[in-house]
Amino acid sequence: MELVxxxxxxxxxxxxxxxxxxxxxxxxxxxxxxxxxxxxxxxxGATIAPAFIDNHCHIIASGIDLGRLNLSxxxxxxxxxxxxxxxxxxxxxGWLLAVQYDQNRYAGGHLTRTELDQISSTRPILLRHFNGHxxxxxxxxxxxxxxxxxxxxxxxxxxxxxASGLPDGVLLEAAHERVWGYVPDxxxxxxxxxxxxxxxxxxxxxxxxxxxxxTGRPDLLSELKAYTMALEKxxxxxxxxxxxxxxxxGRRAASPEVIQEHIDAFEATGRGRVVGIKIFADGAxxxxxxxxxxxxxxxxxxxxxxxxxxxYAPEKLKSMTCTAHDAGYAVAVHxxxxxxxxxxxDAFEATxxxxxxxxxxIMLMSDVQIERLAKIxxxxxxxxxxxxxxxHAYLRNLGxxxxxxxxxxxxxxxAGIPLSLSSDRPIVPGDPRLAIxxxxxxxxxxxxxxxxxxxxxxxxxxxxxxxxxxxxxxxxTLAPGSDARYVVVDDLLSTQKS
Numbered sequence: 001m002e003l004v005x006x007x008x009x010x011x012x013x014x015x016x017x018x019x020x021x022x023x024x025x026x027x028x029x030x031x032x033x034x035x036x037x038x039x040x041x042x043x044x045g046a047t048i049a050p051a052f053i054d055n056h057c058h059i060i061a062s063g064i065d066l067g068r069l070n071l072s073x074x075x076x077x078x079x080x081x082x083x084x085x086x087x088x089x090x091x092x093x094g095w096l097l098a099v100q101y102d103q104n105r106y107a108g109g110h111l112t113r114t115e116l117d118q119i120s121s122t123r124p125i126l127l128r129h130f131n132g133h134x135x136x137x138x139x140x141x142x143x144x145x146x147x148x149x150x151x152x153x154x155x156x157x158x159x160x161x162x163a164s165g166l167p168d169g170v171l172l173e174a175a176h177e178r179v180w181g182y183v184p185d186x187x188x189x190x191x192x193x194x195x196x197x198x199x200x201x202x203x204x205x206x207x208x209x210x211x212x213x214x215t216g217r218p219d220l221l222s223e224l225k226a227y228t229m230a231l232e233k234x235x236x237x238x239x240x241x242x243x244x245x246x247x248x249x250g251r252r253a254a255s256p257e258v259i260q261e262h263i264d265a266f267e268a269t270g271r272g273r274v275v276g277i278k279i280f281a282d283g284a285x286x287x288x289x290x291x292x293x294x295x296x297x298x299x300x301x302x303x304x305x306x307x308x309x310x311x312y313a314p315e316k317l318k319s320m321t322c323t324a325h326d327a328g329y330a331v332a333v334h335x336x337x338x339x340x341x342x343x344x345x346d347a348f349e350a351t352x353x354x355x356x357x358x359x360x361x362i363m364l365m366s367d368v369q370i371e372r373l374a375k376i377x378x379x380x381x382x383x384x385x386x387x388x389x390x391x392h393a394y395l396r397n398l399g400x401x402x403x404x405x406x407x408x409x410x411x412x413x414x415a416g417i418p419l420s421l422s423s424d425r426p427i428v429p430g431d432p433r434l435a436i437x438x439x440x441x442x443x444x445x446x447x448x449x450x451x452x453x454x455x456x457x458x459x460x461x462x463x464x465x466x467x468x469x470x471x472x473x474x475x476x477t478l479a480p481g482s483d484a485r486y487v488v489v490d491d492l493l494s495t496q497k498s
Contacts, residue, residue, distance in 0.1 A: 003040025063194025113169030191226035216247025
């Protein structure tokens with residue numbers, strides 16, 4: 001048994017000790033009153049909290065992106081093209097893939113295939129938008145995906161076209177997904193290495209558990225094998241998985257029996273668990289594809305009273321949600337726009353237990369919608385780091401008034417909605433400390449009345465995040481029997497408890 005002593009508990013400021021054994025908490029309570037006598041690890045009065053939990057991220061993608069060209073911080077077409085040109089020379093083989101592309105930072109908006117073809121018209125080039133809902137492709141990438149002037153827009157997406165009707169390389173939503181689907185998948189071993197790499201990165205931020213929110217996008221069985229392999233090889237964080245709806249219920253899904261065999265092997269590691277099904281309802285604000293009431297800034301409403309992209313027709317979304325619910329799953333639905341949020345709540349209310357489910361992001365929500373969500377009783381997850389990193393895009397696409405009210409942390413919490421914080425990495429680097437600071441000190445463009453307290457923000461990234469994953473008692477509390485990993489949070493508290 002080991003003793004950790006002389007620390008302050010983040011919720012109360014009380015001076016405490018903690019006894020641990022085999023990575024679990026045996027006892028935690030007032031300093032000097034524990035079951036273990038003698039010296040232990042003295043934290044010298046530092047304030048601690050349970051290790052953080054990231055219950056909404058993309059683990060394999062995070063690990064893979066750590067090796068891709070990162071365009072964040074570049075603020076012009078010429079800077080992006082220079083970076084691509086350099087990478088094309090230093091790594092000349094295969095697809096040239098870049099991440100964190102952001103047309104909102106560049107005068108003139110989006111690059112097109114014409115500019116990318118100047119780097120190479122024969123090597124496929126793809127730039128993935130920071131929000132993961134759009135890309136820009138060169139001619140070679142479009143050709144690989146068999147996209148021509150005659151190719152119709154896919155349901156829930158669009159190939160932006162020039163004046164002559166040719167796709168100009170800008171890919172939105174399902175069109176982006178289709179072209180990225182032609183990028184060669186890594187091997188099972190390569191995915192396992194990416195999972196471990198992502199896990200090491202998250203562990204360095206003080207994260208103990210992470211939930212992948214789109215497992216099975218390329219191939220569910222291979223991904224389940226990779227997650228199992230990663231845990232067997234010592235991935236430093238515990239893993240939770242949300243399986244993409246189509247990978248479990250779609251036409252190309254393996255049989256339920258075969259899927260369950262792979263899930264059983266993953267969960268037999270003792271450190272992995274499948275926690276539900278993921279569905280996308282709409283797009284994102286940065287690419288003007290989130291389904292919002294009214295219009296985007298400087299435009300007119302596209303569909304009567306709303307704008308953006310729906311991934312599925314409302315009745316289809318409702319049917320998909322009920323299918324997963326009836327199979328016994330919790331369902332997590334991505335809904336960034338307020339129009340999408342209403343459709344997701346309609347879908348939850350079509351089930352006989354709406355509170356089982358999760359709504360992801362809810363960036364735009366009215367008072368009436370928050371009240372409705374509270375009555376439904378489902379959990380909500382939000383990603384504060386978006387406000388820190390993408391405020392410029394929100395201001396451009398929504399204007400200052402709607403931007404100020406994005407991610408209403410305080411209103412959601414005060415309404416009694418179970419709220420947890422997370423990252424959505426690799427959309428952002430995924431530093432929980434930055435998320436907590438942003439949730440408790442919203443940037444200048446955002447309404448400060450929606451701030452959480454620092455303690456509340458830590459609570460939502462630990463205790464509530466664990467509850468959202470069904471891990472109450474296992475993680476996020478430092479209660480007896482729970483995981484013993486902890487983080488020092490003095491840097492997150494503007495005043496120390498006494």
